[in-house]
Amino acid sequence: MKSKMILFFVSFVMLFSACRNEDEPTLPAYGSRTVLIYMMAQNSLSPFARLDMEEMIKGMKQVDATSNNLLVYIDDYSAPRLVRLGKNSKGQVVEEVVANYPEQNSTDVAVMKKVISTAFNTYKAESYGMGFWSHGEGWIPSPAKTRWFGQDGNDYMNIDDLHEALQVAPKLDFLLFDACFMESVEVAYALRDCGDYMISSPTEIPGVGAPYEDVVPAMFTAGNPTMKIVSAYYTYYENRYNDGVGLTNENWTGGVSVGVAKMSELENLAAATAKILPKYVTGKTDFDLSGVMCYDRRYLALYHDLDQYIYKLTAGNSDYDAWKAAFDKVMVYWKSTPRNYSAYVGMFTMDSKAKGLSTYIPMTNRESTNTSYRDTGWYKASGWADTGWYK
Template identity: 25%
Template sequence: MILITHEESLAISHFDTGFKRRSDEIPEYHESARAKRVVLAYLIANNNLDNYIMDNVQWMYESLSTAQDTCTLVVYYKPYASNKYLDTAEILEFQTDGYGKINGQEILKGTSLTKENIIAQAKHHQALLGIATNPSIMKENLRMMQDIAPAQSYGLIFGSHASGWLPSPNAANTRSFGWDGIQSNTIDIPELASTLEQSFPSGNLEFTLFDACMMGTAEVFYELRNATHYCVASVMETPVAGFPYDRFFINLYDDSIDYAEICNETAQYNRENNWWGTYAAVDCTAMGNMAQAIQTELTSHQSELQTIDYTQVQQYGYGDYKNFSFDVIDFISQLNGGNIPASIQSSIDQAVIAKDCLDRKEYPLMTLKIDPDRFCGMGMYLPGKNINYTWDRYCQSSIAWYNAAGWNELQP
């Protein structure tokens, strides 16, 4: 039986806007000693992913418990109304001493390792209540999380529903990242990038990992180029179970993170469960060079652009999202008669530092099949090909990649 995706599960979910408040007082946040790196997790689970995202917290805890040094995890968690362990949005703090304790208590193991006990062992801090995707709410909660655990650098995990850079089918705004409650409150990618830049003004956000669908596109990576150094994401819809944090989470505290391990372990986890998946780690600071290389190719191949059959290019969307993103290298290769220009190859090698995917024959997402030989690690929309009028308008008006990559310079 195939596990449903984050996005497909929306169709069968039923949301409840009500939630209970905690009757006991939540301790105020405090400052701890400055660490070299702290991992933050911003988890918007006020939707039908709540049980899966709660599993993710347990996996993070399991990996954190193996630390041989002091490591801190700070989690913003917005629960669904039926969550058994949290009544409202809270910030949870976990700090290991490297000697078998977390928050001064013995590490939970065996039958004691339950979600209930993990949440009970956390240090609870009152989060700023409100829509989790609202930029001002997100900024304040990220500020409090950094106050709780000051560090030289941070890693940030985002967990929720997402649909990449795409605009909402029913509104002018996008449904890019996040799904907070029945109103389907989201934050678009330009707003998210601005929020992160303001939340980490020192430029010390080392990586952002999107445990969410369809975020692995040039449009997203370029938008985040001034917000985060590295970004880990999938260009496809992702299985609801999320990343297998128990396999690699503790290594996110390393001075030099092995991003290939993250991609490989996640692909292997999906393989073991007969799912699907593409994963890549991208150096967002290299996206400027990537955009310039793409612009050169588009400008010099305008005639080929008029006749290219985009249905023959590897694409990554399924169902309503079909053709939202095409493989960058496969597209450029077809523009060049099967050849890849050196400038393009150099720019993608600089940008994509790790990648892995599952073979199309054994692990398809329904009818969507991915060819590993045509997967470069990054997707890109093709505006102006009559794929979707709303997508074209939004891409042209709101997504920085559109101008940076030279789509605006092409002759109509």
């Protein structure tokens, strides 16, 4: 799957609160946590959007909606809208329309900035988080885009554009990508100043995406919710794993892979990598990738395990040990079922030694992709410019 206000004036409310319909939700002026989920569903994933919204509603039954705010921006084949999942006086979870929008390109930076600003400025809180729901490509060659998340019709969002849009957001505790291939070092490095942790998968994710009935309550746990979120995500699919036997979207037995990157440690990892690549990548020849986990089961094979690549480059010597210390501070969580499902090849084995953070590795038959790679922040910071590939 995901492999491409109404504003109540205070004086009015105070004056006429006795006349308010009892089914209207209570809107906190200031909350403990506000989470915005940005759903770009005007694509092949549209049928799943409503199902995931229903899961979110179920999840909110366990959340104190008087001090927490779950906002969902959804752009499917109906008019785009921003809603809050609150509770009415009977304790029922209700969808309150915060804002309606005309048909718009939800991958556009200005559009995303407007939605983010509306959500977080209207529902201020002590802490914040964001979820991103759509197709995803951590790295892909394209004339118009290189790295992208989110598909709205025929439009895609470059990761650099996503970074720009997130500059209007407050400090985020977490960024959850409910999309394929996003746990890549290139993506994490590009978004390193946008949040504390990035939760995502280095490979394809289940067709039905995150189990929001379990993930939503985890988003609103006290303290740092990141580990509760990723644990809820993984445990749901681990409990249903059966090596793909009888697999359907309603009965996902095909497993899952998910990891957490600590964003504040990515610059140290880039510096450590810059001590490795120029030293060991001395010529422009294809690297033997046998023994290096490939998370991408398409013919493109664009995503390989970063840790295994560095280990093989260095033969696991003391240079690797120093690098691995920096890597371990980035990847603070990684779990996978023994096998995962790919829409392209079916079930495939996950190398038990893989560490969950992917990277792009240049190849001689990918000249356009190699050239595009120069535009990434990771390329510039990790030493690739000083290797035999790019000199």
